[in-house]
Amino acid sequence: MKYDTIIIGAGIAGMTAAIYLKRAGKSVLVLESKMQGGQIINTINIENWPGALGISGAELTENIHAQMIKLGADFEYEEVLSINKTDDSFTVKTDDGEHSSKSIVIATGTEPRKLSAKQEQDAGERTISYCATCDGALYKGKPVVVVGSGNTAKHEIKYLENIASKVYHIHHDDPIPKDAVAVFVAIGRIPNTKFLENLVELDSKGYIKASEDCKTSRKGVFVAGDCRTKDIRQLVTAAGDGAIASQAVVDYLG
Ligand SMILES: Cc1cc2nc3c(=O)[nH]c(=O)nc-3n(C[C@H](O)[C@H](O)[C@H](O)COP(=O)(O)OP(=O)(O)OC[C@H]3O[C@@H](n4cnc5c(N)ncnc54)[C@H](O)[C@@H]3O)c2cc1C
Missing domain, CATH: 3.50.50.60 (FAD/NAD(P)-binding domain)
Structure with missing residues (x-):
C-alpha cells in the first residue's frame, strides 16, 4: 500500500x-x-x-x-x-x-549525547544512566557521579543529593572517580x-x-x-x- x-x-x-x-x-x-x-x-x-x-x-x-x-x-x-x-x-x-x-x-x-570514548572506557562495568529521576533510586546510600556543566546536570545533582551518599560533579572528559558506582550523563x-x-x-x-x-x-x-x-x-x-x-x-x- x-x-x-x-x-x-x-x-x-x-x-x-x-x-x-x-x-x-x-x-x-x-x-x-x-x-x-x-x-x-x-x-x-x-x-x-x-x-x-x-x-x-x-x-x-x-x-x-x-x-x-x-x-x-x-x-x-x-x-x-x-x-x-x-x-x-x-x-x-x-x-x-x-x-x-x-x-x-x-x-x-x-x-542524549554519549560520554567520550575515554570516559566510557574509564566507566568500565559501572552503570551509565541518562536519567537521574529514572535510575537514581537504585543508588541509595552509594557514591555516584554526574557528568556535565549545564542546567540539566545541575538538576540531576540536586535530585541525586537526596539519595546518594556522595555526588561527584565532573565535566566532559574529566576522569571518573574510582569509588562512584554509577555515572549520570547530562552533556546535552x-x-x-x-x-x-x-x-x-x-x-x-x-x-x-x-x-x-x-x-x-x-x-x-x-x-x-x-x-x-x-x-x-x-x-x-x-x-x-x-x-x-x-x-x-x-x-x-x-
Ligand atoms: C528529561 C526531560 C524532561 C522534559 N520536560 C519537559 C517539560 O516538563 N515540559 C516541556 O514542555 N518539555 C519538556 N521536555 C522537552 C520535551 O520532552 C521535548 O521538547 C519533546 O518531547 C519533543 O518531542 P518530539 O516529538 O519532537 O521528539 P521526541 O520526544 O524525541 O520523539 C522522537 C521519537 O522518534 C523516535 N525515533 C528516532 N529515530 C527514529 C528512527 N530512525 N525510526 C523510527 N523512530 C525513530 C524516537 O524513538 C522517539 O520516540 C523535557 C525533555 C527531557 C529530556
Whole structure:
C-alpha cells in the first residue's frame, strides 16, 4: 500500500501530526523505533502542558497514542534506516522491511549525547544512566557521579543529593572517580538525523534545516519537533509543529 504520509517518530510531534492528518482524511503510517511517547516518557510530573494540572509523560503520551490509533493511524515498531525518493513517491527502508508513501514527516527528536570514548572506557562495568529521576533510586546510600556543566546536570545533582551518599560533579572528559558506582550523563542532546544526511539539508549540529513552516529542503519531506532548527524545544512547540507540518502535507498532496 502506498500511504499518503509516513511519519517517522512517535513522540509528541509525530503523533500530533498523525492526529491532524487522519482528521484531514489522509492515510498515515507512523513508525517508531523504541517506545511511543519519545523523550518525555520518563518525566513524572509535567507542569506546563496546558489544561493538565500536572500529568506524567507516560500518561500524556499514552493518551495521545490512543487518540491517534482511534482516528485510524497505522502504527508499527520499526526503526527507519533510510529514505529514497523515486519519481513521485518515497521508499522508507526499516529494520523490518520497506514502506511506500507520497510524503514524509520526520519527527525523530533528539537523544542524549554519549560520554567520550575515554570516559566510557574509564566507566568500565559501572552503570551509565541518562536519567537521574529514572535510575537514581537504585543508588541509595552509594557514591555516584554526574557528568556535565549545564542546567540539566545541575538538576540531576540536586535530585541525586537526596539519595546518594556522595555526588561527584565532573565535566566532559574529566576522569571518573574510582569509588562512584554509577555515572549520570547530562552533556546535552543530539538530533536523530544521521540517516537523513543525503535526503535533506542539516545544520552543523545535525538539526534539519526548516523554519516555522516545517518544510525541509526536499519537496514532499516535512519536519516537526525537536529535530528541526528552532529556538524552543518543548512539548507545546513539538505539538504545534505537528499541526503545521500536517497542514503542509495536506497542501502538498493537493
Ligand atoms: C528529561 C526531560 C524532561 C522534559 N520536560 C519537559 C517539560 O516538563 N515540559 C516541556 O514542555 N518539555 C519538556 N521536555 C522537552 C520535551 O520532552 C521535548 O521538547 C519533546 O518531547 C519533543 O518531542 P518530539 O516529538 O519532537 O521528539 P521526541 O520526544 O524525541 O520523539 C522522537 C521519537 O522518534 C523516535 N525515533 C528516532 N529515530 C527514529 C528512527 N530512525 N525510526 C523510527 N523512530 C525513530 C524516537 O524513538 C522517539 O520516540 C523535557 C525533555 C527531557 C529530556
